[in-house]
Amino acid sequence: MLSTEAVDRSRWVVSFGSGDCSQSELLGGKGAGLAEMTSLGLPVPPGFTITTDACRAYVANGGQLPEGLMPQVVASIRDLESSAGKCFADPENPLLVSVRSGAVVSMPGMMDTVLNLGINARVAEGIARRTGNGRFALDLHRRFLQMYGNVVLGVDGARFEEIVQDQQRRAGVLCSADLDCDRLGYVVTAFEELISEDTGRQVPNDPWVQLECAIQAVFESWNNRRAVEYRNFHGISHDLATAVNVVAMVYGNLDDQSCTGVCFTRDPATGSRKIFGEYLTNAQGEDIVAGTSTPRDISHLAAEMPEVYRELSDIAGRLEGHYRELQDIEFTVEQGKLYVLQTRAGQRSAKAAVTVAVNMADEGLITRDEALLRVNAGQLDQLLLPTIDESERVKARAEGRLIAQGLAASPGGATGIVAFDADTAVDLSGQGIKVILVRPETSPEDVHGMLVAEGIVTSRGGTTSHAAVVARGLGKPCVAGAERLEVSPARGYLRGRGITVRDGEEITVDGTTGEVFVGTVASTTPDTSGEGDLSRLLQWADEARRLGVWANADNGKDAQIALDMGAEGIGLCRTEHMFFGSTRLSLVREMILSAHGLSRNPDDPDMRGRLKESLARLEEFQTSDFVDIFNVMDGRPVVIRLLDPPLHEFMPDYDELLEQVVELRTRGTDLKSLAEKQSLLSVLDELRESNPMLGLRGCRLGLKFPEIYAMQVRAIARAVSKVSAEGKKVQPEIMVPLVAHGREMARLREALESTIKRYMDDTGAEIEYKIGAMIELPRAALTANEIAESAEFFSFGTNDLTQTVFGFSRDDAEAKFLKVYLEDEILPEDPFKVLDRRGVGQLMRTATMLGRHTRPDITLGICGEHGGDPSSIEFFHAEGLDYVSCSPYRVPAARLAAAHAAIKAASASGSNAPADSTSAQARATNGVAC
């Protein structure tokens, strides 16, 4: 809150003629726009703005209008009167005004406005007399009472509507414009009675009192609940405050030569270059919003009022040229005379954003850097994924087909047959049937099912659960943590909101909204017609950015997608994802059981043999997987992470097996099967951990069971040899996960190098490679200088780092407490989505500094979920990382975000001024530096 002392008390009010658009902090976005248009000589009705300073003073004074304000308002009204040639509160030639809120940052629909202010019974009579149009006068009075009663006195708006609709019903008409004078007169009386009954108060007759109360009401609306929540949600400062615009009324509802409308300077859906909009004849602005009449397409205006249309087109062109941005313009025509009431940057679809930005740059209206900044990186997802049709969604809801509302874990929509386990999903998909995999939660064991599914639904886990992370990586829709959904794989059904869906039935998942529907809800496949524009924009982004953009991919197919999306390397290839599929999984289990057996009894020759055999067979699979990826990436770097997850993730589920054992034991029939299962259960019990995230995983596996990493590294070496022999280049980078101590890294480096050396000695091959560390534990960051002694690169695993820095389990946090934390604003953001700069970021900075201290040319990347988040990318750019790696489908957004970061950083250092978020926000409202 600014100190009221600092405010210039002589200037609570600024007339449209003396402001301009650089003053939006003081005048609000709308006020600054009106002032700017006035100074451009556009036909704006006369008016003035009560400043945001006044609003802040009002709030600071505990809801008292600041001293001196009303006298200045009165003086300004006098100026208005002389411009308009009418007189406020004078029944003979009455001036009516609108009182509109106008915040610095646009908060559409959040705050209040009163139109037609200054009317009372006597003034209405005067208007009727002067215009010869009694119906018009009554209509104005009715509109005023409705808005004032609602906004200033707090009467529920619906109750006014009921009265109007009742009269329409009685009159047999569909629209208030068709009510005759009698009925309108009745409505006015009924409104007055409603207000009096509901509030015990009356609408003041005195226009000056009306004005003062309306100004106060607009100020109050700054802190109404929905406005506060909106600002919280969008991260807008509560100190910005709202201005109030008082404008002479012009009447779109005066007659058939009058109308009101909105238009965009380009098509906000496609971005194409033509005026786009709609209007309503004989109406005021709120009639369009209310949707009670159907407005006509703007193209009809050319026929109806050709002069007006020409002037409007001309003004639209001038405003776009002036603001260098797509404009959303409100206008009113009063008896053939055009007035512009507002202009602002227009909302647009992702597709339009891209096309408009590219076109404007081509037209020379904006620079390429500006074009890049005009497109929000987050929007790009919409361009690349199928989405549920909005109208179909509404219909499906209305039909009661919504069975669950979970977390929007991975965007996009898909329809398919329900499969409750990965194997069924694979079977069905093999028959060409589209499936949706539905599980209580997923684990790496389910990945082969996820690979073939169209979409995924889980009843447990947050937006950073296994299901969500894998789905995003695969670019598949996912709804996670649909907690009220009962999922019973054992009995083959899911149930929610009273609806039961069984095996073989169809559902639709919308990962953009978190909804799950029974049956089909149609979705739109991505409209790639604007692809040319997108790819040009992304080329510009590539030229602008410094940060490399790599992708996470675990197989050749994903690597190809990554490449198509513009990835410059693979920043994370999770070898464990190659361990799934039924043949492989049984080998992995054999490997685990024998390695575990050996760790208990190192001299068991049988176990030794079984381990050797399973590793040898797995090595073949891994080698061929690496060959695929290296072939695709042809010379680009590929970071391969050695085995990371706790081993029990590869084993059958403990609880399920326990159930089987108890069942068999209780029945007492099949003793052989019982004995087998019991023995497996006891091994699973040994493998179980209280906190697997903090357990035997990552490099701890590599150090405890050296054979496993040796096998993986041999597979890499063999794949490199094979692909190199075909004349391709290969740049393998071997990454050791979950390092906490320099000595872990030193030991493993030694072991891995000696394995590769042995391979080279045996085969005569020459293999170039790097070995590096995944920095995902606080201790690794704090001792990065020691780790860098054995690591040629670091890749920050920000998911795990966030887990340990906060002590938040990624799998549990969202459902258990993080939702509450975000709702109650204990945390500003979900740290698994937007990097926590104070904590996690601080450790990254430490690690970057220490790592470079030991090894100045160390390569630094990041491969956590944050690698695809624009705000986090900005931080990574600022911290001087070399690249980010994200899911293939997020690569375009990351390229754009990286460009944004570079452009913003350059402009901040160029202007040499710290970024002022308020004025930046203010500029953003109109996308303009005017």
Place this chain on the structure above:
Amino acid sequence: MLSTEAVDRSRWVVSFGSGDCSQSELLGGKGAGLAEMTSLGLPVPPGFTITTDACRAYVANGGQLPEGLMPQVVASIRDLESSAGKCFADPENPLLVSVRSGAVVSMPGMMDTVLNLGINARVAEGIARRTGNGRFALDLHRRFLQMYGNVVLGVDGARFEEIVQDQQRRAGVLCSADLDCDRLGYVVTAFEELISEDTGRQVPNDPWVQLECAIQAVFESWNNRRAVEYRNFHGISHDLATAVNVVAMVYGNLDDQSCTGVCFTRDPATGSRKIFGEYLTNAQGEDIVAGTSTPRDISHLAAEMPEVYRELSDIAGRLEGHYRELQDIEFTVEQGKLYVLQTRAGQRSAKAAVTVAVNMADEGLITRDEALLRVNAGQLDQLLLPTIDESERVKARAEGRLIAQGLAASPGGATGIVAFDADTAVDLSGQGIKVILVRPETSPEDVHGMLVAEGIVTSRGGTTSHAAVVARGLGKPCVAGAERLEVSPARGYLRGRGITVRDGEEITVDGTTGEVFVGTVASTTPDTSGEGDLSRLLQWADEARRLGVWANADNGKDAQIALDMGAEGIGLCRTEHMFFGSTRLSLVREMILSAHGLSRNPDDPDMRGRLKESLARLEEFQTSDFVDIFNVMDGRPVVIRLLDPPLHEFMPDYDELLEQVVELRTRGTDLKSLAEKQSLLSVLDELRESNPMLGLRGCRLGLKFPEIYAMQVRAIARAVSKVSAEGKKVQPEIMVPLVAHGREMARLREALESTIKRYMDDTGAEIEYKIGAMIELPRAALTANEIAESAEFFSFGTNDLTQTVFGFSRDDAEAKFLKVYLEDEILPEDPFKVLDRRGVGQLMRTATMLGRHTRPDITLGICGEHGGDPSSIEFFHAEGLDYVSCSPYRVPAARLAAAHAAIKAASASGSNAPADSTSAQARATNGVAC
């Protein structure tokens, strides 16, 4: 490794007359001692020392004696000849020597020695001639062959013993001293044959070759496996190397006027002031060690050789005075002439350490600070706990009663009847029966059983598992993680090493060694006769230390123990430990179920009522518990931690309940019970977490279920009022656990303060309190400045901080990988026992700095397991913390360790020299700065 370039090649050898005890780095401990005694004029046989430089050069040269060494040795032998009046390798008047290893740091029994070197058949004949004692000559030859064959040529020592024993059997004698010449002659021949058969080599006849090979063998022994392991275990540098002492032989085995012995200057068991030791007539030193003859108590020497005894007493006094430390002296008497062969600081029991230190200070021999430094803080445990008798343990092992070897999780010994669950333990204990609680692992649910048990055994979990931590807190013996022990509570047995123990049978647990025995093994209760000395020493410690020592205690009884042990406050009162006991536990479960229900459906009036009711009843219990503690602590600070553990820890075990449900379901008989259990199971499932350590616990509980903390704080306020009303002072400090973000702390502070204010307003009471944060997550440390805004104190929870900094789950790490890490030296120490200064310590330093930046007078303590660890305490002192808090029974050790830290820090800053660990270790060998 020192560079060999740096070594002065002219000085590989130093004679006893030209060295002193300041040179132990160069001469080894033994060599320096011999040199020092020589310079003091004590009767030391002539000799010289081959330096550690020579050994390092030998190792660096790949096992080649450094150039110039042997010529210097030859020259030194010449000097020896002239001192001794004998001639090396000369059969006419032969000089024999001993070749003894002598490392810088004592490594008793780890390295090699050859006595009687220089003998061969001709030399032996010469000795026989000269002494007129053929048997003596044969005995020397036999002894030489045995040691040389073993040490230099590597023949198994047992095979020599077999030959000797065979001859003893044939001769019908019990001791080699009683073998006649014929038999000794046969033994010499048999030894030579054995060596030749076994190694294909012969013992060299040439004494010079013998000497060179023996020197080499001693150098080699520096890197033999047991020596390397010993150094690893004790953290001794592998670069120190060993010296070799070559000493003219004196013969305790010459006749009955000859003997050999060891003596301590004070009683090493009790510390009392009298010479203590034993000797063997007509013997060499190794006969005492071998235990083949029974030595006589030193007191008999006074009668047998009064002159010698007087001289020995005199020398003992001089050496103790000179070294200002209890000495362990080796001596030999040859025909009535006393020789001193070695002196070093004597090992002693904990009791003796205390008594000797206090007495020496009283005698003015050492300062009080030195007295404090003479007692190892870790030893104090022995003084305060019952311990298993060593001889009884050996017997029990021999009887095959050892059923498990687990981790030594909490020291002390105890015997009792096996109880497999907490309730049974409580029942039996109520009947006056001593019990040992045996569980696969423990959870807070078992605490009421642990409270009444004599000792605890678990088959899972490490030395920082729940069982271990609680047991140490209670001062009860605990063996944890006895992995090979099969524990089946359901079927009422435990089984290990083929022995099955059932309900109601007796076992003995030794938490000092990790052993579990079936039946009784007698233990000694603490010998508190030296208590006067201990309490004086601890008073001195209190005067010397700066760091406060507080204790962790959860009830009045423990608080009383803490106070008796000298605690100055309660640094951690875990309120959840008050939640056990069957009445309370069912209330806690009711509270959890209703709070959980409300979080899903906030408007359920039934749930609301149940929550209120259970909280009200728990509040009564908590209030009375707090009253007890406040009463005991009477004005001293009491830090009360609000509820911390994940709620499912209070609930029935999921797997057990699942088993019951499946069993009931399979049987299909008791549907009512099935439905009940199923519904509970589904709630447990909702409460379950993948990684509970990182889940809904700590302040997250307080923020999600505000009623719980409000109840706890109200209970504190009521208890304060009550105790204050009785005229006592109360200093409650309310601690919020698991804070990660300043906003969590701010919110909770506001909520807790308003609860207390409401209580004060309602009752008119005035309550003084502090509110602080437990710093146990990396993010809390990194943002401690923000947290300190709402916290008047910090207490570092180093257990959890270590977990998250390393990403190690405390419950799993030890068994799953930490054991491997420590064995393979990937980690130097268990970070859950000894604070990791580089990682965890660095974050503590950051937090300390940031916390003090915000609030210069913030109180900083630490309440993790490390609060009782001497090495960690040294760090906490250096970091400027205000206090440590540990288990009541570790308070004395902590007081002493805190004094050590202060004294060492003062002396380091006084001498202004960085601590040189090598010379510090060297000095420590003789406890002396000579």
